[in-house]
Amino acid sequence: MENAPFSLKKRIYSFRYAISGIKQLIITEHNARIHLSAAIIAIGCGIWLGISPVEWMIIIMCIGLVFGTECFNSAIEAISDFVSPEYHNTIKRIKDLAAAGVLCVALASATTGCIIFIPKIIVYFTS
Ligand SMILES: Nc1ncnc2c1ncn2[C@@H]1O[C@H](COP(=O)(O)OP(=O)(O)OP(=O)(O)O)[C@@H](O)[C@H]1O
Incomplete structure (x- = not known):
């Protein structure tokens, strides 16, 4: 509510709800x-290959974007199933678009990971 006074307790609860959402997602x-497996592999490779702070920022942004879009996709799927458990062409369009959003971010993130890690892996094994 817009006019409700600021409450630190409520902010802490809303943070807890968000953490619970992440748990449900996993x-x-x-x-x-x-x-999650891809994120753990990327973080492991980052530590192993000693990537730069800027590269860490890019990897962390990619991980955050993938999980963020997956959260929105799951929320859209849940709303869709709630409002229309039966087959509907509009629900198909909505779910396919939401899934496409995750796919776009996941492909961009995988490509970014390859650009950062593959040259370093080649140098590691050839030097
Ligand atoms: N109620 C529905 N009406 C029409 N099409 C649907 C419906 N439910 C699912 N679909 C179709 O099936 C696909 C998969 O939907 P589902 O809800 O099973 O997602 P999912 O397989 O859990 O997705 P994800 O890959 O994100 O886990 C949708 O993208 C959509 O094309």
């Missing part, structure tokens, strides 16, 4: 587990 969404 537990219930299979794609999120794939994203």
Whole structure:
């Protein structure tokens, strides 16, 4: 509510709800587990290959964007299933567009990871 006074307790609760959303995402969404595995591999490679602070920022942004879009996609899927459990062409369009959003960010992130890591891996194994 716009006119409600600021409450630190409520802000802390809203943070808890968001953390609970992330837990639900990891537990219930299979794609999120794939994203989590990819994030762990990227962080491991970053430590192993000693990437620069700017490269860390790019990797962290990619990880955040992938999880963020997956959260929105899952929310859209949940709303869609709630309002229309039966097959509907509009629901198909909505779900396909939401999934396409995740795919775009995931492909861009995977490409970014390849650009950062592949040259370093080649140098590591050839020097
Ligand atoms: N109620 C529906 N009406 C029309 N099409 C649907 C409906 N439910 C699912 N679909 C179609 O099936 C696809 C997969 O939907 P579903 O809800 O199973 O997502 P999912 O497989 O869990 O997606 P994700 O890959 O994000 O986990 C949708 O992209 C859509 O094309």
